[in-house]
Amino acid sequence: MSFFSKDFYRDVARNWYGLSIVFLLILVLITGIPLLLEMNAGINQFVQQSSTQVVQQMPRVTIKNGKLSTPQNRPYLITMEADGEQEKIIIDTTGKYTSIEQTGARILVTSTQVYMKKNDNETRVYTLENVENLEFGQEDVTYWINLFAKWFMIFFAPFMLAGIFLFRFLQVLLYTVFGLVMKAVLNSKLNYGALLSLTAMSLAPVILINFILDISGSGVSLPWYVNFLIAMGYLFFGIKSEKDVTGDPAEPGNLPGRAYGE
Numbered sequence: 001m002s003f004f005s006k007d008f009y010r011d012v013a014r015n016w017y018g019l020s021i022v023f024l025l026i027l028v029l030i031t032g033i034p035l036l037l038e039m040n041a042g043i044n045q046f047v048q049q050s051s052t053q054v055v056q057q058m059p060r061v062t063i064k065n066g067k068l069s070t071p072q073n074r075p076y077l078i079t080m081e082a083d084g085e086q087e088k089i090i091i092d093t094t095g096k097y098t099s100i101e102q103t104g105a106r107i108l109v110t111s112t113q114v115y116m117k118k119n120d121n122e123t124r125v126y127t128l129e130n131v132e133n134l135e136f137g138q139e140d141v142t143y144w145i146n147l148f149a150k151w152f153m154i155f156f157a158p159f160m161l162a163g164i165f166l167f168r169f170l171q172v173l174l175y176t177v178f179g180l181v182m183k184a185v186l187n188s189k190l191n192y193g194a195l196l197s198l199t200a201m202s203l204a205p206v207i208l209i210n211f212i213l214d215i216s217g218s219g220v221s222l223p224w225y226v227n228f229l230i231a232m233g234y235l236f237f238g239i240k241s242e243k244d245v246t247g248d249p250a251e252p253g254n255l256p257g258r259a260y261g262e
Helices: 006-015 019-049 051-056 138-186 192-216 224-243
Strands: 061-064 067-069 076-082 085-091 107-109 113-119 122-127 133-136
Touching: 006 192, 006 224, 019 051, 019 138, 019 192, 051 076, 051 138, 138 192, 138 224, 192 224
Parallel strands: 085 107
Antiparallel strands: 061 067, 061 133, 076 085, 107 113, 113 122
């Protein structure tokens, strides 16, 4: 199998009806499982090295009728190491802090809201108004963290892999729209099933390139538009490869009189 072989793309268009989606699923599993294992190792490392230090800084929290309170009416500062940098979480029921920009923290918890800074340009705000009665302390948080670490691979990983595959499948459906445009430009006779197969295969190099970059530890990631252009390039190549051969590509099994790979 070569992503630069015209014969390969002809074979995909004519004989891979449905198999391309199965191939995409297998590729998602192969590339996703090592990353999940790495994530699981990071979670276990956090539990063993950092969680105790973080939990010990936490006050007991009580939420009643959407209002949060702590044993002492003062701001609590919780610090932790993340990716070599010190992150801050502030729990403040005094009203001293009303905006996360005032604090430089990653998370700010007030008496009625939770502010989470996703990045420099986006902060998400969650309200506590629907929480009627909740109380937890250090022992509870320790239990939740250990429970999450224990069941992550068993319970959460399958859902994460399913989510990744669903995302890739939706990409295939979206990119097939661009494939229809290419098909019209090239005056190709590919039917929709063959085009869907070629589109799924055009994503394979993108997935593999990003997987290699992830496991290499280089810290390099391709922007979305670069991934898009790579996939479109392979899709165009695949459609043109089928267009260049004589015969009706809409009929599976209508292979030219030559051996695959020649």
